[in-house]
Amino acid sequence: MDPVIADCGVYENGRRVSGRISLDRAAEAAHSTSGFVWVGLQDPTAEDIAVVADAFGLPPLAVQDAVHAHQRPKLNVYDDVVFMVLKPVRYVDHEEVVDVSEIALFLGRNFVVTVRHGRSDVLGRVRAELDRGGSELVSHGPKAVLYRTADMVVDGYEEAITSITEDIDEIESQVFGTDEDDHAERIYKLKREVAEFRRAVLPLAAPLQRLADGLIPGIDSAAAPYFRDVHDHALRASDAIEGHDRLLSDVLQADLARVGVRQSKIAVRQNEDMRRISAWAAIALAPTAIAGIYGMNFEFMPLLTSRYGYFVILAVIGGVCWILYRLFRRSDWL
Template sequence: MIGDCALYENGRRQHRPVPFTQVGDVAATTEGFVWIGLQQPTSEDIATLAEELSLPSLAVEDAVRAHQRPKLERYDDVLFAVLKPVRYVDHDEVLETAELALFLGPHFVVTVRHGNSDVLGQVRRELDQPDCPLVAYGPAGVLYRAADLVVDGYEAALESINVDVDDIESQVFGNDDSDHGERIYKLKREIAEFRRAAVPLSAPVQRLAAGTVPGVDKKLAEHFRDVHDHVLRTIDAIEAHDRLLSDVLQADLSRLSVRQSELALKQNEVTARQNEDMRRISAWAAIGLAPTAIAGVYGMNFDNMPELRWEYGYFGVLAVIAAFCLTLYVLFRRNGWL
């Protein structure tokens, strides 16, 4: 549950241990600050620490439950911030979102991490370097660097998403006749998740860039302005990708509709040819039925049959067969069956 607990004084990390049960006393007496890192704590896990540092109960509840929007809130002398790092898994085309909650007091930082993210680990490694300039800014330096790394992660995710968007676009408008609707919809869903992580971050960072947040060194405003500029560029890119995917999806649906119409037309042509062939076969079968029936009657070998002994009976039967077949041929020809 506890990732790390360290004291930063005189521009560097102090190597003497800070007992978790004495965090409040150390934070009250130090000129630097204490950083306590927690990983997916429960309410019971964080209760003692919240009491030691007088953390606001509503913010503690938000930090434990997670699933918060990026925000920046002030509770007396404690600043509460929520950041949402993202990571784009390219082979699965899935955006993984983590959540970081930061409590910033005059001489302490409490971070709560939910999900898979190395942002806080990287910030701590930088602060652990000798004479790290961020230490001089106190807890606000941790917030700045964490926000900066989160936004850098946004830009890295956008680069990967841009590759997939270009790939989908080239397939839809190329010679690939496959149905890309499912892939496009999936990517739009991931971009919607990306928007929920990035767009709400703009307002808190803008407040920090304006230098109007109590407890945050005004010298950090310039750094936060750079972060804010990157956030705005990220938001613009997200909106552009979403609009482009909507247009590509519409184009893909239109092409699919055209292909289906062409297939239906071809199917109708095949059906029409089959019907025509069936009519022609049926017509010839009907014509062939007449001589077969007459020949079958006169092949029954009865003694008493009409015209059986007639001298011209054979020619008469042939004439009847020919006349019957000719009549059927003319009728079928007139009706377009032959």
């Protein structure tokens, strides 16, 4: 279990008891301490989390959800255990990818068990904040861990939204500027990442609303204003994501329209070039045809023995070419 347990400690009287304890001692301390025990797991298997579930009496259905990642954000209450799933988000700017991880929290009267899947430093920052002491939040017990975790997750949403906004502004400048490249692939990729982002944020509003309304056992009314603030930030993040999604759709349509216009212009130019080439080819065909006839070396041909026959033929060739040229000019082919 050691590689799976990120940390395991006891918090009493507003600060952490010095040192890290074993899982067995943590289960005993949860029944005897006036504070709470926090056990943090990272990418556990079903066998790993089963040991913790037996030690703390975690509900089997919630344990299944915690083992199998890719859950929607949600909040469930099982007797005296509160189970919540959060989806931290990290925007990788140089790749324009939204990296979504997952955190499951089990909150009992005197314990917190967290399960992390993927890359996220949220729980590490929350633990570091509580370990430093001096914060009145520690005295509120497990709900302090839930509040700070939810707060940092939502703050991460706002940071990711800021970075995505900058990329969207850049794409807009390129699409509506002088850049002639096709940006559809980049826009579609970013739109897909925003959709993944939306799936992590939108379902979180309802659980946070329940926490803000004080409808969850073990979360007293004193904690409601804290969760109400987190809920407001989550709603703003949801609105911003919806706006980004609509904006990307509009920019994608504009980019496709510009590509269509450019292709139409190219087709028109190509058509004009083909008409011009065809016109000159038709003009060149006249002297070629006449010269070809007189190059067949027959003995009896018009003007073949005439003194001025050569000049007459040249005049005929020039006249035909001039007539064709005037006709093509009148038709705007030249």
